Amino acid sequence: MRWTLKPKPQAEKIKALQKALQVDAAIANLLLQRGVETFEEAKTFFRPSLSDLHDPFLMKDMDLAVARIEKAIANKENILVYGDYDVDGTTSVALMSTYLKTKYPLIHTYIPNRYDEGYGISYKGINFALENDFSLIIALDCGIKSVEKVAHAKKLGIDFIICDHHRPGSEIPKAAAVLDPKREDCNYPYKELCGCGVGFKLVQALASKDGKTVEDLTEYLDLVATAIGADIVPINGENRALAYFGLQVINTNPRPGIKAILDKVEKTELTITDVVFIVAPRINAAGRMKHGNYAVTLLAEEEHDKANQYASEIDEYNLDRRETDKQITEEALKQIEDQKEQNRLTTVVYDENWHKGVIGIVASRLTETYYRPTIVFTKSGEKLAASARSVRGFDVYNAIEACSEHIEQFGGHKYAAGLTLEAENYEAFKQAFEDEVTKTIDRNLLTPEIKIDAQIELNDITPKFYRILKQFAPYGPENMTPVFMTENLIDTGYGKCVGADKTHLRLTATQPDTSKSIVCIGFGMGDKLELISDRKPFNAVYSIDDNEWKGKVTLQLKLRDIKA
Structure with missing residues (x-):
């Protein structure tokens, strides 16, 4: 994972917004990153109104x-x-x-x-x-x-x-x-x-x-x-x-x-x-x-x-869909390994028997595995149909458009697209797409990136801070769940792998010279237990969440990644 700390807004702007809203510097920082610079803009952000809709x-x-x-x-x-x-x-x-x-x-x-x-x-x-x-x-x-x-x-x-x-x-x-x-x-x-x-x-x-x-x-x-x-x-x-x-x-x-x-x-x-x-x-x-x-x-x-x-x-259809996309994903991963295509900058796979209804989901799963622009093809009538997915920062629509001489039709967005082509054009398109991506992609984009909103200390995480943070929702593109980084954390000594298959990491983090400690959960991060054992200091990237257990609600850190 690449950790990228977002640029910090100008100190004067943070101070001015802090004063106008009576909030912590970290909250002012988050708002400015989202383009909220004034009291009025903050009011619109925190208190949306149907009157905000355009004519x-x-x-x-x-x-x-x-x-x-x-x-x-x-x-x-x-x-x-x-x-x-x-x-x-x-x-x-x-x-x-x-x-x-x-x-x-x-x-x-x-x-x-x-x-x-x-x-x-x-x-x-x-x-x-x-x-x-x-x-x-x-x-x-x-x-x-x-x-x-x-x-x-x-x-x-x-x-x-x-x-x-x-x-x-x-x-x-x-x-x-x-x-x-x-x-x-x-x-x-x-x-x-x-x-x-x-x-x-x-x-x-x-x-x-x-x-x-x-x-x-x-x-x-x-x-x-x-x-x-x-x-x-x-x-x-x-x-x-x-x-x-x-x-x-x-x-x-x-x-x-x-x-x-x-x-x-x-x-x-x-x-x-x-x-x-x-x-x-x-x-x-x-x-x-x-x-x-x-x-x-x-x-x-x-x-x-x-x-x-x-x-x-519809619930039954959804269960069928899950079973089908799991099977096709396994077949597609095997095809990539068998064809020894792991060194390419793109993933393009095809099987005429794959279910057309789930190839978009399969493309997303392959992108998660290999983290590169991905297209999954299947047969549709006399032609081949495909779903494309991309990695953050790369416009797969433009890349497909550059290969349009091999395509019958296509449409979509920056990160997701669909296309059809004649079967005889498949190999030529596959190579043209690889060439176009090789020519245009920034190689850094092929490593998953965690964008960090701000670096904070554990003492900054208070119930009031989290109450304001919750009002940033609903989250989505251009307003993602705030992600924080804290350095020099230490597990209090009870960190362990949890879950039925012990694949998740649970620990209680503290910082030197502070009495504050907070529970952390890292889903799928059980393999990182060694990094935090024996009170080794570590850095963490996380979002803040609440955890309800036996009727009691406490704050916890949802880990995104940790490093020694």
């Missing part, structure tokens, strides 16, 4: 989108709400369809089949619209690159409204409206909304025409918060407010579908991390193992008994 009509084409939907309702047109099969897509479809049905009955939903249609807008979906007399398709979390498909639909008399957040290509589809804050000609103040977030802005705009405010739409924010967590978008600005209030809905009055998922795991107070690891995988499992429609049905269901039934089915 949806600042987004390019929002007026056109609202006008086209109003026209469809006035003319009694059939409207098809179309979205991708992942969490962002299915939550978007559930959000848009349930809202529109409060205004108008002729609403239907469509999720493409991951296996015979693939990602995004499909010709099969357009044909479904044609055969069933849909003259307007609202596409969510996809469509920004579907230039030919949108043009094809238009010839058939079908209009599109696109709500996307992915990077546009060189040409914008000629749809009735294209909502995407990443459009170069869009002046919307916040660029990092997820697909469901863009959908929510359209709902906000439609509701405003009926005299409703954003406060009237809070019941939909559980879906938005789930999508924000699952899609790993920055949790700052507008996303922070949406996630903050969405979590409140999840924890106090979630829709029946989300409540049914939570009932299965008996979890009470959820954080955004819980949403990512508990709610999102189950929603995703439907699209991976069966069909994304199951997830939409669950999320849109209003009756608790039916929602519980759907959640039970």
Whole structure:
């Protein structure tokens, strides 16, 4: 692990913010690192408000989108709400369809089949619209690159409204409206909304025409918060407010579908991390193992008994998904070892029998193992389909784009992308990708990095300090859980390996010349016991957590790494 201490803000700025907020220097330091420099900015950060949300009509084409939907309702047109099969897509479809049905009955939903249609807008979906007399398709979390498909639909008399957040290509589809804050000609103040977030802005705009405010739409924010967590978008600005209030809905009055998922795991107070690891995988499992429609049905269901039934089915899909991705990960690791490819700077593997629904998860697991840009391919119809994942700091989307001569289509983000290509182009693409990454990557990025917010002493960790720290949540990109470093720690003598397989490290740390001691837990760090035994001094990187045991809550350090 590389330990990187973030640059410390200017001393005068720390002092000024300390004075304005009456907080410790360490808290002022953390806030400044997150771009919070004044009392007012701190107030917005610690006390998000729905009034912080921007006017949806600042987004390019929002007026056109609202006008086209109003026209469809006035003319009694059939409207098809179309979205991708992942969490962002299915939550978007559930959000848009349930809202529109409060205004108008002729609403239907469509999720493409991951296996015979693939990602995004499909010709099969357009044909479904044609055969069933849909003259307007609202596409969510996809469509920004579907230039030919949108043009094809238009010839058939079908209009599109696109709500996307992915990077546009060189040409914008000629749809009735294209909502995407990443459009170069869009002046919307916040660029990092997820697909469901863009959908929510359209709902906000439609509701405003009926005299409703954003406060009237809070019941939909559980879906938005789930999508924000699952899609790993920055949790700052507008996303922070949406996630903050969405979590409140999840924890106090979630829709029946989300409540049914939570009932299965008996979890009470959820954080955004819980949403990512508990709610999102189950929603995703439907699209991976069966069909994304199951997830939409669950999320849109209003009756608790039916929602519980759907959640039970989806739980089964999730168990199947776990078993499948474990098996494929083992096969992929063996393939890398057999082909003696450990010395490459990329991981590109392929097996025609791998389940297309889990190759993204497998790519993430391989990235964790070898820590380099990774692409996992499988067969999809006559072509090969793949999921790509990257290491922190490297733009895998740009690297794939540089190899586009070998690719049929691709899309995605800096750290995650999908692509398809002809089978005969696989080897050429694999080599081109290796060459591109070799040429462009900083070799330091191939060693996992821990970014440390601040160096502190154990005496700095007080209940008051932690109370303020908890208010930094919800955490996510651009506002990660604060990570600290403390030097010259000593175990009090009771450090040991714990857990059923003794793979975790538990110790009580203290510092010379201080009476303070604090329990530390290092998951998967049992092999580092030797570093702390016999009162050897060590340095630690950690986050601060609370631990509940027999009704008593105490602070503990969650170790990220230790060094002699």
